[in-house]
Amino acid sequence: MEQLIMSLVAGAVGGNVGGAALKNLSLGTLGNSLAGIVGGGLGGQLLAMLGAGGMGDVVAGASGLDIGALVQQAAGGGVGGVIVMAIVGLIKNKMA
Template sequence: MELIISLIAGALGGNLAGGVMKNLSLGTLGNSLVGILGGGLGSTILSALLGGAAPDAAAAAGGMDVGAIISSVASGGVGGGVLLAIIGVIRNAMGK
């Protein structure tokens, strides 16, 4: 469930970043796809850094706590925005 939340947040983060940085935008579909990828990567990286291999009691019981949801939204949104910025800069550099 956390991965799905991260992917959705990544799509939103990618579109938000594309809206704020118009020169790096890849269009709605491109922003969404890059955001989804970035959301998944961001969530995976954050989970590895914070020791996601040891789930807490709520996750082990099949439930999710508020902290896990907020962490998934934050890591997915930031990951989607960052990856969009990176790919946008690379695309602009190759176009010159």
């Protein structure tokens, strides 16, 4: 569950960072966040399907968390957020 939340939050952050960096594709703060959340969820699920940082990587230890898996989910979520935000921005620009 922690990894899913990390992916979604990282996706929202990634979408907004991507919107700031790619101003011509920006969807506004809310649009960037929503596109980022979708991309973060997709990116996290893709990593899980590939076996990198998937839900099975959480090790029940003292804290119950595998930091490496969380970092992988955050990276995948952030990148997924930027990618989906950029794709939606491109589609929006083409339709305008």
